[in-house]
Amino acid sequence: GQNIDQPTEMTATEGAIVQINCTYQTSGFNGLFWYQQHAGEAPTFLSYNVLDGLEEKGRFSSFLSRSKGYSYLLLKELQMKDSASYLCAVRDSGTYKYIFGTGTRLKVLA
Amino acid sequence: GAVVSQHPSRVICKSGTSVKIECRSLDFQATTMFWYRQFPKQSLMLMATSNEGSKATYEQGVEKDKFLINHASLTLSTLTVTSAHPEDSSFYICSARWDSPRETQYFGPGTRLLVL
Numbered sequence: 001g002q003n004i005d006q007p008t009e010m011t012a013t014e015g016a017i018v019q020i021n022c023t024y025q026t027s028g029f030n031g032l033f034w035y036q037q038h039a040g041e042a043p044t045f046l047s048y049n050v051l052d053g054l055e056e057k058g059r060f061s062s063f064l065s066r067s068k069g070y071s072y073l074l075l076k077e078l079q080m081k082d083s084a085s086y087l088c089a090v091r092d093s094g095t096y097k098y099i100f101g102t103g104t105r106l107k108v109l110a
Numbered sequence: 111g112a113v114v115s116q117h118p119s120r121v122i123c124k125s126g127t128s129v130k131i132e133c134r135s136l137d138f139q140a141t142t143m144f145w146y147r148q149f150p151k152q153s154l155m156l157m158a159t160s161n162e163g164s165k166a167t168y169e170q171g172v173e174k175d176k177f178l179i180n181h182a183s184l185t186l187s188t189l190t191v192t193s194a195h196p197e198d199s200s201f202y203i204c205s206a207r208w209d210s211p212r213e214t215q216y217f218g219p220g221t222r223l224l225v226l
Contacts, residue, residue, distance in 0.1 A: 033214070042116075042203050042217040043154070087153065091213075098144075098215060102153040 002026050004101035006088050011107045012078055020073045020086050020104045028093030034062050034073045035087040037103065043087055047073070075106075083108045113137050114206045116218035123194055124226055130190045131221045133204030139184035140206035144215060145177075148201045160187040194225040 003025045012018040024032070031050040035043035049055055049064035049071060061074040073086055085103040092099060113136040123129050133143055141162045146154040158179050159167045166179035178190040187206075191198055201222050205215040 031213075035217075040201075040220075040222075042220040045214055045216060048214060096213075097156060097159065100153045100155075 002090075002092075002099050004088055004090060004099060006086075006101040006104045008102070009105045009107070011109060013109050014078055014080060016078050017074065017076050018078060018106065020075075020088075020106065022071045022073070022088035022101055024069050024071070024088070024090050024099075024101075026090050026092060026099060028095075029066060029090060030093035030096065031091040032062075032064055032071050033089045033091065033098065034060075034071075035089065037085045037087055039084075046086075078108050080108050080110065082106065112206075112208050112214075112216040114204065114216050114218040116204055116221050118221060119219060120222045120224075122224045122226065125195055126193055128190055128192045129194055129223060130188055131202055131204075131223075133187045133189070133206070133218050135185045135206040135208070135216075138206070138208050140187075140208065141184060142207040143181060143187040144205045144207070145179060145187075145189050146203045146205065148203060148220075154203065157189075191223065194223070196225045199223055199225045 005023045033048050034046040036046050037043040047062040054063045059076045064071045085105050087103045088101040089098045115134045117132045143160040145157045148154050156169050157172045160179050160181040162181045168174045181187040201220050203220040205217045
């Protein structure tokens, strides 16, 4: 079956670093995506990993280990505007559909 | 690049009426678009995959006669919720697949539907 797990909620302090984990079990794998979604808005693309390792993009980095079915999104120098839900999505290699996790609601406190 | 628009952003309708939602890729051509539904505090659930020039592929449990999808051009897909009922109230989001520089889905801003 298809299963993607993320923590439901996390809280961190402005200026800090936070790591949001995602584990997945899917029948086929063709890439893992991270999206940010503010309340009442549509998701915006953050990062994409298809090979093992770390992809860095400014304050955001994403890591993938295909053998472990594991990814994380690392947010540095947290800002209040980073308070949002972060969605992990896996693209199925057979159908090219995206399977989304339930999202992690991040609260950044002053 | 990779801008996707949706219209309307918000709609309130009476039970039994039909509502059409448009999804447009503004600066790229999208042979494939996706329609999702999201209930409060839940993740995105894929409803159907819309392919230009062919019939949409619906996910299990999604009624194709209730959620009509038309992908008439490379930049436009429409979702029509027919005979809407209060349980259809939700946040409907479309995405368009863009293959440059790598295949990624880009989301529209969403349409909030409230059926009274």
